[in-house]
Amino acid sequence: MEIVSNAPPVRRSPRTAIVLVVVAALLGAGAFAALRILGNTPEQAASTQPAAPSFKPMKLDVARYGARVRVQIRHAQNSARNGLIALEVYYIDTGGYDAPLSALGEIEPQLRFVAGASADAGTVSVWTTPDRAILAVQGGAGTCVALGRHEGAAVTYASAKVSDGGCRASAFQDVRFRRRW
Numbered sequence: 001m002e003i004v005s006n007a008p009p010v011r012r013s014p015r016t017a018i019v020l021v022v023v024a025a026l027l028g029a030g031a032f033a034a035l036r037i038l039g040n041t042p043e044q045a046a047s048t049q050p051a052a053p054s055f056k057p058m059k060l061d062v063a064r065y066g067a068r069v070r071v072q073i074r075h076a077q078n079s080a081r082n083g084l085i086a087l088e089v090y091y092i093d094t095g096g097y098d099a100p101l102s103a104l105g106e107i108e109p110q111l112r113f114v115a116g117a118s119a120d121a122g123t124v125s126v127w128t129t130p131d132r133a134i135l136a137v138q139g140g141a142g143t144c145v146a147l148g149r150h151e152g153a154a155v156t157y158a159s160a161k162v163s164d165g166g167c168r169a170s171a172f173q174d175v176r177f178r179r180r181w
Contacts, residue, residue, distance in 0.1 A: 072140025075121040077181060080137045080147045083111055083124040084155065087133055097133040097149065101126060118144070118167040127169035138167040148177045157181045 086108035090099040101113040104126065111124050118125040118138040125136040131151040139145050139159075144167035148156040156177030 069140035073143050076137040076139030076145045079121050080135050083135045084147050096130040097128045098130050125169040134169040134172050136167050136169040146172045
């Protein structure tokens with residue numbers, strides 16, 4: 001079967017062709033580097049199959065660790081934002097931030113809401129009063145990220161290093177929050 005088209009062929013200048021080739025090469029190299037950096041998970045390292053050898057192990061290990069920690073911190077920040085959205089939905093329904101943890105879990109079932117410490121990015125530590133709320137989530141490398149919300153005020157942000165894994169929202173009651181992380 002032959003496809004017939006009446007459209008004239010697309011003519012590109014040599015400059016456009018070179019730019020397209022460079023962009024394609026950069027995207028390919030970037031995708032390869034990202035897959036290489038994020039490719040080895042702890043499960044793969046523990047499996048019987050050895051990881052593919054790397055050409056510069058020391059440099060690549062540092063890059064992988066840095067990227068993984070940044071991803072874990074971003075995941076914690078996203079979980080805190082999603083927890084805040086659940087809290088805002090509760091606030092709209094009831095007029096107060098003092099939500100029971102079970103109600104927040106029903107609004108956002110992907111997260112686990114606790115009054116104690118957050119152990120991972122899927123667990124959100126919550127401290128509330130009728131007019132104020134703080135949510136904290138454990139990120140990578142001991143980083144604890146928090147969101148604060150006062151009734152009628154903008155959302156504020158804070159982060160701290162925790163050494164004992166005790167990322168608790170109640171610990172941020174007296175911390176000065178900022179406009180961004």
